[in-house]
Amino acid sequence: MTSPLFEVQNVTLRFGGVVSLNNVSMHQNRGEILAVIGPNGAGKTSLFNSLTGVYAPQEGSITFNGEHGALSIIGKKPYRVNAAGVARTFQASRMFSAMTAFENVKIGAESHKGLGVVGAMLRGPSTRRHERETDERAWSLLRFVGLEQQANTLSASLNYGARRRLEIARGLATSPSVLLLDEPAAGTNPAEKNELTTLIRRVRDEMGVSILLIEHDMKLVMSLAERLYVLNFGSVIAEGAPDEIRSNPAVIEAYLGSSDAGTAQGGL
Amino acid sequence: MKGAVVSGFFSYFTSHFATLGHEFWPLLVGGLATGFIYSMVAIGYTMVYGVLRLINFAHSEVFMSGGFASFFLTKWLVGSGNPSAWQSVLYVVLGVLVGGLAGAAIAALVERTAYRPLRRRKAPKLAYLISAIGASYFLFNLAAKEFGRINFAMSPPFVNHALFQFANAPVEMLDVITLVVGLLMLFGLDRLVSKSKLGRSIRAVAQDAETASLMGVNIDRTIAVTFLLGGFLGGAAGYLFGLKFGVVYTMGFTPALKAFTAAVLGGIGNLRGALIGGLLLGVVESLSVAFVNGAYIDVVSFGVLVLVLLVRPTGILGESLGRAA
Amino acid sequence: MKYLNAPALKRWGSLVALYAIVTVMTGPPGNQSSPTLGFTSSFSESVSFFGLFPAPRGVFFAALFVIIGGGLALYRRTALKSVLSGARTAVAPRYAALTQRKATRGVFYAIVLLVAIVLPHVVTDPFWQSAMVSQIAIYVLLAIGLNVVVGFAGLLDLGFVAFYAIGAYTTAWVTGALPAAAPFHHAINPFWAIPIAIVFVMIAGVVLGLPTLRLRGDYLAIVTLGFGEIVTIFLNNLYGVTGGSTGSNQIPHFSIHLGPLKYLWGLDPVPYYYLTLGFVVVFLVIFSALEHSRVGRSWVAIREDEIAAESVGINPLKYKVIAFAIGAASAGFAGVITGGQSLFINPATFTLSFSINILVLVIFGGMGSIIGVVVGSLIIQTVSMYLIHTPPAGFQNSDLYIYLGALLIAMMIFRPAGIWPSKRRRREIQYVATGEELDQINGTSDVNGETV
Incomplete structure (x- = not known):
């Protein structure tokens, strides 16, 4: 299998007259930790939403080559995209707040297991076996992200770092080929950041799930990502390994010319 | 095969339009008059939707209370005498005013009891819908208890004769009054919302309540005023409707459902959309008697609603929430 | 309850509003010839004052609401509030523990079902x-x-x-x-x-x-x-x-x-x-x-x-x-x-x-x-x-x-x-x-x- 996992070709996304993504082309290789960086408003989250089926770009194509074959993502609903093997987290984490941490993960673990309304009503042996299996899977994922202690805590009362990890566990529960992380380190403290970095790497190394992340924290991105794309005003302005990006004049220009200059300089 | 079906449909429509024949213009005039009533009620839905993003389920009772208040007033004013021309004008103006004020009062009361406590608590949307339904049900049944359960004909404070012929349609006094009152109020509201300071704060809340409150707009007051304005038009529409069809505690239900359809048809949150939607629905409904049995007219309106929601849920003019005018 | 912490004017104001609504709601019906009849007679019609003597409905309900309002004021001011909530926090966990036990719940449902079965014979x-x-x-x-x-x-x-x-x-x-x-x-x-x-x-x-x-x-x-x-x-x-x-x-x-x-x-x-x-x-x-x-x-x-x-x-x-x-x-x-x-x-x-x-x-x-x-x-x-x-x-x-x-x-x-x-x-x-x-x-x- 040599085809890349994600293939984005000439994607343009508009809202009314505003161009959010302008002729973006990129790809992600299998097993890669890829990052997309760029100043605020560069179109990073729009790109994520296009990759997961929340937005449907007007032009271009997005192909996802998951375990179940190639899928053209544009025009597919988010749940279909997820079923094909794309999981995600959200910028401002979106947990099911009135559910416990365990239930949050369980929802992810069971969402693709056939429908079985009748089974659910009658609660037959096979339904019960499925329940046991998903419970075990949810537990193992909670252990994986280090939240087994807080399994029965309402997700709304977890702290930021724990919520981020829980969101990762919930995403992983849907058995994805790739996990999209939208600013996973936002709002976390340095210690939590280190934990997250380790966790994200373990997701790839131990579970074989590719990672695509958006992040503002340059230190985290540069230490984690194997390859980067830089977006500015909806266009890709640079692509390459962290070292190449660091010395790319267009990138420095984009960051110096924006309000993120401080962050970028500090990180670069 | 396909051609046969198409021509079949075509001949169906042409033959039915033929049966419309000389009925066409009268139906159009009647439809426009009803359409203005729908528009006036639709304004209430659209304005409340603009500021709260909610459908005010109790608006049908605002309409009903306007009908009852003006009915009692008219009954008392007209008594057994025959009003002179000037008296007629005065009585109609008073009827509109009292109907409107009653509507505004009820709308404000509903906002105060069924909406504001929930807003304080940042309740989920479902809670608002349920408490508004409760308010509607309460008022509706209270009216039945206090005023009885039969339809009361309102004797108009004027002689309802045909004033002139439009094409071949006689246009009655009542139609003219409905058109004039409707036009005046809709025009006035449009000016108010687009030009005055009050209108600016309504639009600001509609666009972004949080920012508006940071800019010093009093959200509570603005929402209350929105209910008052929408309630005034709804109550006045109740008067016009009552003149034609009489008043009864159930009178709000069907017109309100249709006015809601009109609001969605024109683009909910959009004032001019409510006008266009109301007129369009009034006319479509009126002309549809050529095609369907009169008992199923409400089915036609419902079909329009479902169709609009399916095909273009933003309506004809779109949901221009912030630019409420 | 938020009510108890509201300012006095608001507390008594909402009680008065509630009084009016309840009195009318439960009152006699009106009719179209005198639209206010239902409202006025809701207050004027005579009822038995707690079985003691006849009194107008308005007075009866006013007395009722004064009792309610007074009770709430008392509750607000006195130690009753803390005593009650103290009792609640003491009892609640045991109650919860009881209801959460599967066996207890099973027994509870069985009793309810039994009552439902016997009911038509009672x-x-x-x-x-x-x-x-x-x-x-x-x-x-x-x-x-x-x-x-x-x-x-x-x-x-x-x-x-x-x-x-x-x-x-x-x-x-x-x-x-x-x-x-x-x-x-x-x-x-x-x-x-x-x-x-x-x-x-x-x-x-x-x-x-x-x-x-x-x-x-x-x-x-x-x-x-x-x-x-x-x-x-x-x-x-x-x-x-x-x-x-x-x-x-x-x-x-x-x-x-x-x-x-x-x-x-x-x-x-x-x-x-x-x-x-x-x-x-x-x-x-x-x-x-x-x-x-x-x-x-x-x-x-x-x-x-x-x-x-x-x-x-x-x-x-x-x-x-x-x-x-x-x-x-x-x-x-x-x-x-x-x-x-x-x-x-x-x-x-x-x-x-x-x-x-x-x-x-x-x-x-x-x-x-x-x-x-x-x-x-x-x-x-x-x-x-x-x-x-x-x-x-x-x-x-x-x-x-x-x-x-x-x-x-x-x-x-x-x-x-x-x-x-x-x-x-x-x-x-x-x-x-x-x-x-x-x-x-x-x-x-x-x-x-x-x-x-």
Whole structure:
């Protein structure tokens, strides 16, 4: 299998007259930790939403080559995209707040297991076996992200770092080929950041799930990502390994010319 | 095969339009008059939707209370005498005013009891819908208890004769009054919302309540005023409707459902959309008697609603929430 | 309670407003010739002052509210408040521990079921025996069905009665009691109508739901409301098919002919009571299994955050349609029983008021709480029937609707999660309401009223 996992070709996304993504082309290789960086408003989250089926770009194509074959993502609903093997987290984490941490993960673990309304009503042996299996899977994922202690805590009362990890566990529960992380380190403290970095790497190394992340924290991105794309005003302005990006004049220009200059300089 | 079906449909429509024949213009005039009533009620839905993003389920009772208040007033004013021309004008103006004020009062009361406590608590949307339904049900049944359960004909404070012929349609006094009152109020509201300071704060809340409150707009007051304005038009529409069809505690239900359809048809949150939607629905409904049995007219309106929601849920003019005018 | 902390003017102001509303609400009716008569006589009409002497209603209720207001003021000022809440915190955990034990709950349910079985032999008044079937058991069935739609999936369905009507008319149709030609040659009994009616209402539910469930919640409410009206219009006007406004009065009773097993239900309501009770129990078991299944959890996820739910692979439309169809099916089912039991049906039974009545049962008991909905339905329907059977002075049956409307508003203001809330709903409401950290919330607050 040599085809890349994600293939984005000439994607343009508009809202009314505003161009959010302008002729973006990129790809992600299998097993890669890829990052997309760029100043605020560069179109990073729009790109994520296009990759997961929340937005449907007007032009271009997005192909996802998951375990179940190639899928053209544009025009597919988010749940279909997820079923094909794309999981995600959200910028401002979106947990099911009135559910416990365990239930949050369980929802992810069971969402693709056939429908079985009748089974659910009658609660037959096979339904019960499925329940046991998903419970075990949810537990193992909670252990994986280090939240087994807080399994029965309402997700709304977890702290930021724990919520981020829980969101990762919930995403992983849907058995994805790739996990999209939208600013996973936002709002976390340095210690939590280190934990997250380790966790994200373990997701790839131990579970074989590719990672695509958006992040503002340059230190985290540069230490984690194997390859980067830089977006500015909806266009890709640079692509390459962290070292190449660091010395790319267009990138420095984009960051110096924006309000993120401080962050970028500090990180670069 | 396909051609046969198409021509079949075509001949169906042409033959039915033929049966419309000389009925066409009268139906159009009647439809426009009803359409203005729908528009006036639709304004209430659209304005409340603009500021709260909610459908005010109790608006049908605002309409009903306007009908009852003006009915009692008219009954008392007209008594057994025959009003002179000037008296007629005065009585109609008073009827509109009292109907409107009653509507505004009820709308404000509903906002105060069924909406504001929930807003304080940042309740989920479902809670608002349920408490508004409760308010509607309460008022509706209270009216039945206090005023009885039969339809009361309102004797108009004027002689309802045909004033002139439009094409071949006689246009009655009542139609003219409905058109004039409707036009005046809709025009006035449009000016108010687009030009005055009050209108600016309504639009600001509609666009972004949080920012508006940071800019010093009093959200509570603005929402209350929105209910008052929408309630005034709804109550006045109740008067016009009552003149034609009489008043009864159930009178709000069907017109309100249709006015809601009109609001969605024109683009909910959009004032001019409510006008266009109301007129369009009034006319479509009126002309549809050529095609369907009169008992199923409400089915036609419902079909329009479902169709609009399916095909273009933003309506004809779109949901221009912030630019409420 | 927020009320207790409000400024004095506001506290007494709302009491006065409440006084006026309650006095008018319960007062004598007016008429069109003097529109104010109902209001004025609500205050002037004479009633017995707690059995002591006659007094105007206005005075009586004023005294009542002064007592209430004084009691609340006393509660506010004195140590009573802390004593009560202290007692509550002491008792609550033990109560919670008790209710959470599976065995205790099993015993509790067994006792309730036993009481339900013995009841018709204790209550022998014919009014109550018939009310137990047609006004209580059937309503419980309808309420737990609507609870799936409103409580589990969070969809406001105001056309619930339409499915009930379709169920009842289907029964009339297959048993040959309608002008429309029956589908079978020989007369069949209403049991056979059950699967047919369920298929019909589910089709109606899916056909109505597929396009409209994509829409925002309030649009759904209004479309379902319109749907309910449309169904009534058709029932009223299709004389040749439905019998028009007179409906049908020839639906046969339920019967069983299975080899040696023969039984015919008749005019006696008690056998119907057991039949309905049996179905209620079956539905309760099914729905509570559903609540704690993947389907139930998906509903919660959609209710809380549809976008996040989609991101983990849940198809919102699919689950909404499922809820809608299940709700419709239980209403259709109730329609079959009603058809068989009451023998005659007409469109006047199937009004919006009916839908709202069922909604009140769900809201009062607690959206999403099966046990709450059952308890709520029992309370409201029993009180309603009691008022109808032994009306207090000046009470008219139609006053009930006014009370139910007021109850809806009051519940939304004071206790949105219902009298017996589901744990989950309470958390949701609390979370949305305060956004506070929720560590302190656990099963213990089951019994206290301070959730708002």
